[in-house]
Amino acid sequence: MKKRVFLSASVLAMAAVSSSAVLAQDNTFKIGLILPMTGQQASTGRQIEAAAKLYMAQHGDTVGGKKVQLIVKDDTSVPDVTKRLAQELVVNDKVNVLAGFGITPSAFATAPIATQSKTPMVVMAAGTSSITQSSPYIVRTSFTLAQSSVAMADWAVAKGGIKKVVTLVSDYGPGHDAEKFFKDRYLFNGGTVVDTLRVPMRNPDFAPFLQKVRDAKPDGLFVFVPSGAGAAVMKQFLERGMDKAGIKLIGPGDITDDDQLNDMGDGALGVVTSHFYSAHHPSATNKKFVEAFKKANKGMRPNFMAVGGYDGMRVIYEALKATKGQGGGDALLAAMKGQVWESPRGPMFIDAQTRDVVHNIYLRKVEKVGGELHNVEFDVIKDVKDPGKTK
Ligand code: DHB
Numbered sequence: 001m002k003k004r005v006f007l008s009a010s011v012l013a014m015a016a017v018s019s020s021a022v023l024a025q026d027n028t029f030k031i032g033l034i035l036p037m038t039g040q041q042a043s044t045g046r047q048i049e050a051a052a053k054l055y056m057a058q059h060g061d062t063v064g065g066k067k068v069q070l071i072v073k074d075d076t077s078v079p080d081v082t083k084r085l086a087q088e089l090v091v092n093d094k095v096n097v098l099a100g101f102g103i104t105p106s107a108f109a110t111a112p113i114a115t116q117s118k119t120p121m122v123v124m125a126a127g128t129s130s131i132t133q134s135s136p137y138i139v140r141t142s143f144t145l146a147q148s149s150v151a152m153a154d155w156a157v158a159k160g161g162i163k164k165v166v167t168l169v170s171d172y173g174p175g176h177d178a179e180k181f182f183k184d185r186y187l188f189n190g191g192t193v194v195d196t197l198r199v200p201m202r203n204p205d206f207a208p209f210l211q212k213v214r215d216a217k218p219d220g221l222f223v224f225v226p227s228g229a230g231a232a233v234m235k236q237f238l239e240r241g242m243d244k245a246g247i248k249l250i251g252p253g254d255i256t257d258d259d260q261l262n263d264m265g266d267g268a269l270g271v272v273t274s275h276f277y278s279a280h281h282p283s284a285t286n287k288k289f290v291e292a293f294k295k296a297n298k299g300m301r302p303n304f305m306a307v308g309g310y311d312g313m314r315v316i317y318e319a320l321k322a323t324k325g326q327g328g329g330d331a332l333l334a335a336m337k338g339q340v341w342e343s344p345r346g347p348m349f350i351d352a353q354t355r356d357v358v359h360n361i362y363l364r365k366v367e368k369v370g371g372e373l374h375n376v377e378f379d380v381i382k383d384v385k386d387p388g389k390t391k
Contacts, residue, residue, distance in 0.1 A: 129388025
């Protein structure tokens with residue numbers, strides 16, 4: 001009898017210890033942010049990390065009664081590393097949400113882990129349409145290439161006077177989407193596609209491709225390269241005198257990336273692109289965002305990746321608030337679907353059916369404003385859903 005009392009007392013004591021441990025753990029809400037912090041895609045990681053930290057500085061780190069903890073991991077943009085880090089974050093750190101994903105292959109590699117562990121996965125950068133279909137736990141706050149490429153195909157024929165093009169894309173998911181969605185719409189609009197060129201995603205050499213384009217003498221060159229590679233294309237395009245030969249450079253706004261644009265030189269003036277975000281977007285919300293971002297980051301101008309990260313944090317914070325800090329993966333996911341808000345990019349929402357981003361696509365032209373190069377918006381297509389959704 002005595003022994004039994006003793007045992008249950010110790011069990012009670014153990015239970016008390018473990019419940020306080022659980023309580024301590026329960027009181028933190030962990031976000032595993034996986035980004036390319038080094039290597040070819042490092043600018044994406046630098047921009048998104050800065051934006052996530054700014055969001056937390058502005059909104060506090062206590063949400064729904066929980067202490068929010070951001071765990072940043074560098075995947076060097078190698079998908080196998082992304083996957084391993086995601087596994088460790090879920091199993092060892094017990095993160096509540098996975099976020100980041102600088103390139104499409106990293107998002108695809110992680111999707112099965114999100115599904116198996118029922119962990120919401122917020123894609124803040126990658127832009128291939130089918131990513132959201134690779135796991136029901138994915139929510140996207142970045143963009144899709146199909147959205148901007150269709151808008152560009154409409155502008156090029158109707159207003160740009162560009163009747164004959166060559167396309168040049170990075171040879172992987174988002175490049176294939178950009179090529180397909182641009183080409184199909186451009187042909188439908190009566191344009192001619194002379195050639196479709198694909199350049200390796202890793203360490204690309206644009207020179208031989210650009211020479212081919214020059215020889216084909218199109219009215220326009222449609223280019224998609226991932227964030228960080230735009231300046232190299234612009235430099236070689238100008239060095240070859242392709243602009244002077246009457247070839248207009250067009251494409252999704254990744255090519256006139258705000259992270260690099262101001263260093264591209266006056267040769268970039270007049271380039272028209274289609275995109276969901278410009279640091280020059282003239283709204284009060286954006287002006288406030290750009291100012292705060294620059295102030296917190298030694299004058300760095302935010303690019304479209306930063307906005308994907310900032311909005312991703314918004315989606316996570318609001319889901320945590322709505323579930324009062326008590327929800328698991330499924331409850332959080334439900335609270336992420338259908339969110340509507342005013343982003344620095346303009347109005348946006350998460351389509352509750354597809355879990356994908358719906359936002360405006362702007363046509364912009366590179367102009368000099370206050371001595372700096374900017375993507376200045378001159379037209380808008382409102383509330384663009386992803387044209388690349390097959391279900
Ligand atoms: C992707 C990466 C980028 O840097 C970009 O600008 C667009 C798309 C991607 O891998 O999905």
